Amino acid sequence: RCVAESHQTKRDESVLGFVKEQRMMHPRIGTRKIKHLLAQNEIKIGRDRLFSLLKVNRLLVQNRRAYHRTTNSNHRFYCHPNRVKEGLIPERPEQLWVADITYLATRCGCTYLSLVTDAYSRKIVGYHISDDMKASTVKQAFLNALKERKNTDELVHHSDRGIQYC
Template sequence: MMALLDKLREQYGVRPVCSELHIAPSTYYHCQQQRHHPDKRSAHAQRDDWLKREIQRVYDENHQVYGVRKVWRQLLREGIRVARCTVARLMAVMGLAGVLRGKKVRTTVSRKTVAAGDRVNRQFVAERPDQLWVADFTYVSTWQGFVYVAFIIDVFAGYIVGWWVSLSMETTFMLDALDVVAQ
């Protein structure tokens, strides 16, 4: 908010901008004074600033993977007495978050008792290599989301002759896997 006021005050002045934002001009001047004279801030605000530096240090020393609980525990080990909720509040203000463990996603509901019938008279038998290929794809959970993997399998040998990975499940993604095999 104050950055916006700093930008607009040269063009419009402090009072008109404050009146549009429904804040008192004294609030702007108070915040500006605290920015220029951090030693005049309250003891609570000064401690928050110091804690932010300590939290950032612990977070960086641990490869930016620690969450609130582990940062809080590390600060306690170092003799810095602070409440867990304070660490949570400051980490949220700073935009810091720990790495989340991936949760197991159930992607298939197995029904072993019900086998699909052969409705199209599929003939999955080959007499020599590269006579018949079949294609399949699946999706894999990663830390960044799902990726899709297409496989081209030689029916005779039963091994994968080509594959392709994509972020989206489109027709071109399967065709790219075929292009890999054709080359």
């Protein structure tokens, strides 16, 4: 039994040395890629054993959460009453449109997608893509939605009350 434990400890030390060496060159290299590199170097270790070994030694790479703030609700501009919070539930298409901006990661960097969605059908009725989050971007998405509008009944346009919408 001691021989097996000694062999296990030596293998763990060689794996940890290899991982530290790889992390010096590639600080964010993941465990799956490390497992692949270990196999190429004829160091055999199971996936679960590798994960638990790295976890015990605090060598797992934490995931980065991609987060880009797109809403600034603390501004001095007037906001209309929130009809959705007051209980407005759409009963037909083109009664309530909701608008939002989302961040898209591209090769060129930051890109923002402004969307106008029909709350009843959940269909995207207007959109606009831009490199900034200016009011002109959300206005263009809204105008694109209006061009496709079918009826002239009352319509409520709702947004997250960000500065671009005020």
